[in-house]
Structure formats: structure tokens, C-alpha cells
Amino acid sequence: MSDQIRFLLDGQWETVGGIDPTTTVLDWLRQTKGRTGSKEGCAEGDCGACTVLVGSAEQGKLVWRAVNSCILFLPMLHGKALRTVESLGGEHPVQRAMVEHHGSQCGFCTPGIVMSLYGRSLGAAGTEGAKIEDVLAGNLCRCTGYGPILDAAKAVPVQADDDAALLAELQKQPHGGLRFSGWFSPATADELAGLLLEHPDARIVAGATDVGLWVTKQHRALPKIIYIGGIADLSAIEETEDGLTLGASVRYGDAHGALGRLHPDLGELVRRIGAVQVRNAGTIAGNIANGSPIGDMPPALIALGASITLRRGGERRVLALEDFFIDYGKQDRRPGEFVESVRIPRPRPDQIVRIVKLSKRFDSDISAVCGAVCLTLAKGRITAARIAFGGMAGIPKRAPAAEAALVGSFWGESSCEDAARALAEDFSPLTDVRGSAEYRLIAAGNILRRLWFEANGLGGTVLSAEAIDV
């Protein structure tokens, strides 16, 4: 157990103590270290100007992750390695390519873009096999229109650095917890369970992609924080024939592949949650525990029949995911209890699954409506239906009337139409900045109407469309 934060910056150990634990990495870099290369463009994880790489020793390898330093608390770096734009020295192939391809205009987004592309060149988490547009989805540029940046990215080979020395140095650090001025980083799930019994008033932090904003945007004070991101026995991803079990500290990025294998729509949904930097920090359990009516994972997972395991001390209980959400801002979680894992059954061949996210912008946007459908078919009839929506009520919620309209009927255009009409009984959505109540209801219904076309190969979305070639 350490009472000081220790991490490697450019291969040198930094030891930091006596600070407010919610100091962000960005503020520390800019204000304390005078490393002003990383920029603040939004302080909420949306623009990527503050992108840095964090390296951690995992299963004998050094795994790099691009993350937003503006919503990363400094203690979350404990036991990790940090690289910033200054680490690259100015002549890295990524930097040269960005210069040669005219990838910067005002230059303010550039350090963040360089770090995202540098991550890609190292094979950092979430970049392997990803389209460059996806690697850069979390880096806004207002000047270039992105073309020159994409060209620069294409010109840079992917080639992992020799990280052996850094890895060895990281592995020297005893992997204990961290505890100082209201911050606790337990090392095991048992330790966490004990700590939470002792401090039921503490705020759990996993990836801080929600909690970080409470600090940077709402100036909320968090006197006690229990950080679960570093807990190895909560990081497990168990992939079996029946399904997937994800520990509480599994990030989107860690599970992206497995979720995509469960169903391609789930993989596509995760691709559109935040962007690389957010997926490299945010957890699926956190998305659930946060209880937001517009979180994307809950509707998808409810439709798939997921359940969660809640743990308090040594006690565990399993809850169908939809039962966790009681009301707006209210979940079935008792003091001292935490989400330990999420279990998602694998869809069967007799099931049709469709998950649709509607937002103003495709990448890195919050849903206006997120709809998920899982239909079980037998001999042309629908024998079971699970339909869930986000953005349609104060909580992620199933659509019993629409489900009832489908169950027992023949699978066809008219049953989809009936289900779509029934949605008006299930939901009376709100109007907000992401969409009006009318739009939400119409679009939700149309997601169901579109199902039939899609199932019959007459489908496609604007995302799968390509320009006419004549």
C-alpha cells in the first residue's frame, strides 16, 4: 500500500503526494510540469486535444492506451507509464507525416491527433484493424476537414516500439494499492468489498468518463473515492458458448472484440460509444451503474437478456438487468454494494437481434434513441420478444406492449407495423436537445418497421451505403 502516486513519465519515476486526488492529469501536466503540449479543448472527453498514452503491464506485455487526460484523475496513473506529445521529440514518423501532409492548420488539435496516431503506430489498444476514422473519432479538428490527417495516418507504418525496458521497470513496482487523502485503490475485489462496507458513502470510480465530468464541469467535491480500475480480479472477460461474463473493471475497449463476436450489432454499438479514448477508460459496468436513461449498453443488454451480479461484503445477488433500473436516478443498489460482473447470454441461431443507435452525429455522440430487439422465431412465428429502448423514458426500459404485439404473430411486415404502433403505449418520451418527443416516438417505431426489410436483405443503412459508381 502506497500513500504516494508513482508512475513513469518518459521512463522516469514521478512521485506525487499531497494533492487533491481529483486533480486531472491534464492540469498536472500543464500547471505543475509545464508540459503545455497537451491542450484543453473541452475538459469533458469530447475533443481529444488532451490525448495522452497510458501504458500498463498486462500479462507480461506493455499495453498502451490513448486516453483523455482532461478527465483522468492523477491517482489513476499509479503504477502506469505515461507518454505525452513532448515524449516524441518532434521528429517521430507520425509528426513528420503530419507536417508533410499539411495535417495541421491552427495546430490546437494537433498534439492530440499526433498522440492518437502515435498510439495507432504502436498498435495501442483499440487501434488494431480499426479504420483510421475510428482511431480519430475522438479527436475533433475544426480547421482541416480531416483529409490531410487521414493521409498522414496512412503514410505511417504500424510498428511497435521496443518497450522491454519500460515493461521491466513497471514490473519492478510492487503491485499494491494506493491510499491517500480520501482516495483508495484496492488491489483485489475482496479488499474492495471490505472497503465499501467500511465506507458506504465513498464514490466508486472505474473509468471516470462520467465522474470526471462531475469534477471538471460541475465542480463537485468528491471527498472519498474508491478506484476499481486497477483491480485484476474484476478485469476478467469470460467468453463461452453460452455467453459472456464481464468483470466490473472491463473497459469497452477490452471487451469490444468479444461483444462483436456475441453479435455484430453489439460490436457496432460499442464502436459508436464515445471514441477510442473514452472506450479505453470507460467500463460497461460503469455505464450500467451510472443509471443514465441514455446509456447505450443497457437497452442492448436488456434485449439480450443480460443480468448483473451485485456484491455487498461476501453477499452476492443476481438481478435481471432491467430490474436494476427503478426510476430516473434510482437503481436497485444498496449501500456498500457494487456491481461485480455483467453476464450476457449469446443469441441463439433462432433469434433475430438488431441494435440501432440514433444520434445527430454518428461517432462520439449520445443517443437520441437507442433501440434493441431480440426475437425468437419458430416456424415463421415469433415465440418470444425482448425489446428495449434508451432515450424513451427516465430509465432504459422494455417495451411490453410492442413485445406483446409480436409474440405469437407471424414474422412479417405487418407484425413489425403492429409493434411499432404499440410503442405509443409503452413510452411517452421527453423533448430535449437530442430530439423531440415526437421524433423519438416516430423513429423508435421506424426502427421496428425497418427490421422486416433488413431481415429480408432489402435493408442497409446510410452507414453501409456507398456512393453511386457509374
Added chain:
Amino acid sequence: MSELPPPQTPGLVHAALVHDSAPLHVAGTALYVDDVPEPRGLLHLAFGQSREAHARIVSMDLAEVKAAPGVVAVFTAADIPGENNVAPVAHDDRLLAEDLVEFVGQPLFLVAASSVKAARKAARLGKIVYEPLPALTTIAQAREAGARIEPDQVMRRGDVDQALAEAPFRLQGRFELGGQEHFYLEGHVAMAVPGEDRTLHVLSSTQHPSEMQHLLAHLLKLRNADVTIEVRRMGGAFGGKETQAVLFAAAAALVAMKTGKPAKFRADRDDDMVLTGKRHDFATGFDVGFDQEGRILGLRYDLASRCGMSTDLSKAINDRAMFHADNCYYLPAVEIVSHRFKTHTVSNTAFRGFGGPQGMIAAERVMDTIAAHLNLDPLAVRQANFYGPGRDVTPYQMIVEDFVADRLVEELRITSRYDERRAAIAAFNRTHPYLRRGIALTPVKFGISFTTSFLNQAGALIHLYTDGSIHLNHGGTEMGQGLMIKVAQIVADVFGVPLSAVRIVATRTDKVPNTSATAASSGTDLNGMAAFEAAQILRGRLAELMAFEAGCEPEEVLFADGRVVAGDLDITFAELCSKAHMARVSLSATGFYATPKIHYDRASHTGRPFLYFSYGAAVSEVVIDTLTGESRTLRADLLADVGCSINPAIDLGQVEGGFIQGMGWLTTEELVYDAKGKLLTHAPSTYKIPTASDRPPILNVSLWQPGKNREPTIHRSKAVGEPPFMLAISVWSALTQAVAAAVGKPGAVPTLDAPATPERILAAIAAGKAAAS
């Protein structure tokens, strides 16, 4: 103005050189205001802001603010020694409110604290008692109440009533056009450092250092000469830092003068978006009469904009909307009525295009409407209406002498295979159950010059040092548009030295005084010319000395490859500079430029406000989902006339960047206010500018090769900053076509509003179907 000497050094002017700051950008070593090492004792600032859109302030209890940890001082309007004004023209923007607030978020008081966090936390602790007044927050409400920032302006030519009455066809239409947040990646920031004897040095992220200098001096009861504004670079601006930067600099300056300590104001993103103005949203109506071919006979526009709570630059912005409501089309009889409505929302301001896009898009909607009604290819209607011989007078009586849009359009029509793709799209639309495509080719004609004629001037200052290094300064500011590199190219070429000989430095009001804003796409036209003149003067002096020594005429002296050659003499440029110093020749010169030919009478709205026009054309192909309203631009081909480009790499960057920004304005970028006038979309979590994947997967961008400015501008180049923004109107027009295909009723006129969010696309389809049935 006579012809300038052409560029002499290969690889400088007209070469695709990289941005001078690019190596620093990528290394993270380019310094923006917030990166400059902080001086000792620096104070950090935040505003206490109004919660009401329109109210009288009954009382302000700031005791808790003052007592909050870290707070050093709190200021109100009463603490301002001079004029409490940060407005560019009309003296109607306060640094701190006096007894009236006119928008949600308006600054009430100013907190200076030892840290950013302390200042921001304390700023929320003010106890304000308001007496709310009725607030007008929308165009409709302001129209109803008759609230304006100036009387309606009318531009007219010919007898519109008669033309409309006699036209074989006549249609009316209306649409709404949203505003746009600049979303420069670097938010507003300024740092003021007090100097000795009541002087002040301010680092600011501003497009207009001179105006800032003058306003700050006035506010602090100093003389202009006591205040120096410096800006090395901005992290994006797009018009949003033309007038809006003053608020933050004035706050920092006030605190610096009052406390004697340096002070920095860096607005966080939410505050920046709430505190500063945006592109004007418009409600546009038209009444058009036309013939069988779709040729316009008469056109009346009703352009209404939401100016916000003060004048800012709204008069000139709305004028520019009027100037562009013709776009490329000859209007035999026309009346443009422009309403500038006052609302209790943040004062809207300059944004790339400066009202031009809002005017131009109206013309394109008229084209789409006529084409829909006559069932013609909209491109044919556009071409039928182009300016041409005998059809070359604009609504403001300027003759269009340099029209090339017809040639650009024809070239693009062929290279983009417009006709074939249009046919294939129609076929697709007949078969797909719920996806619809659209394609549109739209032209751009954009007037170049500040329409306020006196602003069209610029100065430059060049020093040569005895080692041959060149210190280059001018009144233009760098916001990423590549102004500095272009001017450096121009100057290096004059001296025949490599670009590396030129030291590009910060723009400062104590080097070049009384400058105009870097705006209106004019940066290179004006400053490039002024710097060219300064360089020519110095070259003349050097050539004279060299000629004297070599015993030849000054015209025979050659400057190339860093050497100077005359007769038998062949020395380096550095040697010549050093020689000149020994010979007591001044190695410093200023240059000045004032745009010729332009004049404008605002009372009658006639004259020649522009030296020339920049042209462009774009074809965009889109697809929409008629069930969800989602849309995407699949391909775009852009062609821009930038004359003889000074730097094609920089210009291509402007074209592509402008297009994507315009696409964002018309598609994903939606500003949402609540009924009380409070902006709800004040951060990137809710305000969505394009990401990399929004860029059309196929995007072909070219500069028009035959391009050459008819006017003797600097090396016959043309302005490029703003015009490409309007190439994105092709996306909106293509979406309009896709919506029409979804409605599926020939002759139905388009109803799509902007931005074309999924919700608006669905609404337009529903409205179209309802109207057609």
C-alpha cells in the same frame, strides 16, 4: 493599379510549402496564450453570469464571492475607470452589466483568484436579485414585437411587383436556417501584464488586435499608445475572435490595472459558448416569378436574422447576406428586404462567410424550388440563370466583370459525371424501400473586400539585419489559415532568399498600428500586398547600393538563391545587408496598401463594394434514411477558383476545411435554446461538429487551374478563407433532392430546414407528403 513584377524565385510563391508552424504544432511546442510561462503572482479570472435573459438587476450581494477561498478581488461595473464598453461599433456591449441584463450568461461581476478553479467556483456564489422583464428570444417573437437593431434595409433594382405579376409562374417559399458555434479548438483566452508607468501588455487570441487596443485604452482611461496587444497565433478563430475576444482581454486588463498584478482569463468551453456570439440564424422567405425555362423574372426576399442583444457586426453581416442573395444568378427585378432583429440572446457575430452563406443559400433554395415545380434538373435552372453578357448587373448595381462560375460548373459537371450519377440515383430511388439519394451541383460567387470600404487597408514592417535575416511583421493575424507563410513566401521571393531567412513574428499593435481585423478573407490580399511593398522598398535601396558599386543600373541587379549579382559583383544577400549598414542605408521599411476601385453607398445600397469575386462549385451526393432521418454525404467534388494560388497546399486546406465546416453547419450542428433563451448546447457533448468519419468517403478537391485574378492582386491570387464554406450548400441541396424523392410527388416544393438533423429530415418528408396530398 499597375501590374506587379511577377514572382522571380522558383519554389517560393505558388509553391505548396508547409505551414511555418507545422513542426511546432506537431511537437506541442507552438505557444498559444495559455502555454506561455506564467508570470509571478498571476491572477485567474471568471465571470459571475446572469441567469435571466432580460431583467433589471435589483441587487448584487457578493459577500460570499469575496469570502470564498483563493479570491483576491471582485469587480463590478462601478470599478471600470473609463467607458464600460467592449462593442466594436455601437457602444452597446458592456464588459460588466450595469443595471440591465439582456441575455442568459451575461457577465455581471468579475472574480480574480489565485487559481482557475477558485475563480470559477467563487463566481457561482453571487446572490443576485433580478426584476425579470419580458424576453424576446426568437426571430418570431422579435418580429412580433418589432424589436430591431436598426431599421429594415432594402436593396432593390427594377420593378419587382410588376415582374412578379407578369411572370408565367410564381411561387413562394420559407425556410429556417440555424446558427453555428465557431468551436475554435482553443477557447477565448487573454493575459494582461501591467508594465511601468500605467502601461499594459496583453497577450490575446484575437483576430483584431488594434480594435482591442483601442477599446481597452478607452475602458481604462489610457491612451492607445499605453496599451500593446500581441498575438502570435490563435487555435482557430473563424470570425469568432474578431470582436468577441475583447471581453476576455478587457477583463484581464481591468484586473491587471486595478491590482497591479498580471491576470489571465481563460474561459472554459461551456462559458465560452455561452458568453460569445455565433453565426446568425435566419428565417427566410421568397416570392419568385419565372418562365418556362426556369429563368427568374422577378424575386423578392424577406431575410430575417436574429442579431441578439446588441449591434456587434450585425449590420455589415446582414448587408453581406443581401449582397449574396443573388449568388451567381442574374435577377432582372429584385427586392431584398433585410430585418435585423434584436433578441435577448447573446449577440451574434462574424463567422466565416459573414452572412454571405445565409444569403447565398436562399438563392439556391429558390433554384431548387423552381426546378421542382417545373420538373427540371436543378442544374439546368441554375445555368439558365447565370450572370452573362448583358445580364451582368447585381442587385446593388455592381457589374460582374469576372464571372467564371459557368466554366467551373461545366468542368465539374463532366469530371464528377453528374448526369450519369443523377440518372443512377433516380433509378436507385425507384427501387429501395426506404433509403433515398440526392445529388446537387451548386456554384459559389463570393465578393472580396470589406464592405465597409475604409477597412480595406493594411500595413507591414520589415527589418533586415546585417546577417541577412529578415524580420517580418504585418497587421494580419495567424489563426491557422496560413497567412504568415504566404506573406513570408511573398517577401522571401522579393529578396531571392530561402524562406528560412524570414523570421515570422507575433502581430503587435506597437509594430504596425491601426490595423483592420484579419477577416473577410482579405488577410493575404491586404497584408501580402503591404509586405510586398515594404520588401520592394528595401530591395530598391539595396539594388541602388549594389548598382552603384557595380557601376550598373539598379534594374540590372539580380536577387536569387540568397545571392545578389550585378556586373562583376556576386555577393551573398547577407553581405549586401552588412554593406548597406556600413554605407548607412536604412534596413527597415514599412509598406502600406489600400484596395483600389471600391466604393459603396449604404443609404441606397448601391456601388462597387468588392474588388472582385472568388468562385467555386461543388457536387455532393447524399443518402437519407426515410425511416430514421439519418443522412450521410457519400461523395463530394469541389472546385475552387483561388486565382493564381500563392500556396496551393494552404489553399486546398482552406477549401476542404471550409467545406466540412459548412457541412457541419447544415447537418449536425444544432444550437438549442430553451424557452427562456438559455443555450442548452454549450459543449461538444451536445453540440456536434463533424468528426473524421463525417468527411465524405470520396472527397475530390481541386483548385481551378485556369484561375487568375482579373484584378492586379498580389501575384494574381484570390481570397480563399471564406468562399469554400459555401460549397457545402451543395450538401443541403442534395439533401433537399433526397427529401423530394422520399416525398415522391413531382412538383412538390422543398421544405427542408437547416441544420438537416435526422429529426428535420423526417419532418420535411412528412410536411412534403402532407402538402402534396
